[in-house]
Amino acid sequence: MINKYLAYYESPIGTIRITADDDSITTLHFMIEMDGVELEPINMNETLEKCIEQLDLYFKGELREFDLKLNPSGTDFQKKVWNEILKIPYGKTRSYLDLSRLLGNEKSIRAIARANGENKIAIIIPCHRVIGSDKSLTGYTWGLWRKKWLLNHEAAVVSNECQLSLF
Template sequence: MTNETAFLETPIGTAKIVGDENGIQSVTFLDEKIPTSIEIAPCLQECVSQLTDYFEGKRTEFELTLHPKGTYFQGKVWKSLLQIPFGKTTSYLEQSTLLGDPKAIRAVASANGKNPILIIIPCHRVIGSDGSFTGFSAGIWRKKWLLAHENPVKQETLF
């Protein structure tokens, strides 16, 4: 079975989507601008559609078959990321505690950094215990953008 690839222009750069009939294997971001794919393999069409809805503010949850490649531990960490609700954040310490070992914070952070399916497996929702925007494989500026997109501050008028 061959992997299919599609590109999607987004507000944070070109998303490169890879997958096959077994599911989505990766969503990564490129710094180079590549136009949205015109021909999209059937196994990737729903992912492109749902990501488009997400960026247009019409979707808060994804309903896709995911097939990330990683170790058993990484898979456990990535699965726990799926429990973080849209518009919310958690810390690496909270995530490692939830996984049963608060001392595994570095291993959990490392597994988050190797998450191959950005946005859909929402590792961008994990921040430092002090509220800092620590590590994001696609760049901190993208993490800030995604968190602001998911939790826009509504500015109230002062007068």
């Protein structure tokens, strides 16, 4: 039997709902509509505690790469896309076309965009780092303003580190 665990995290850009099984994060998403929503009871485990600690560090600009076991539900194709998205470096972006080329089929752009939008573990699987070929901030399930915030946050951290290394 697989146990299910639940926690919430108050980020600078909204409440995040996180679920886990015994040793893996299974979902992480922003709660868009909070008015009148009754939150489910929190049921913490070590996996969720570690995730929350890492989210704290990420939002403080002190963590670039999450060290968490992930177990999102999805098709084999979606998981292949999400694994490729995990390779996008902190503070960098890739286009849907870049991803389709990396996955060996330029014509799969729409399917890749759909898989990106179905990402079950926001921020950790950094779907916010996927942009249009023209550098535009195209679709983000959690709102383009959040995508822009996350990209600006990472760019500021990288920029600040570059400035610090000059001295």
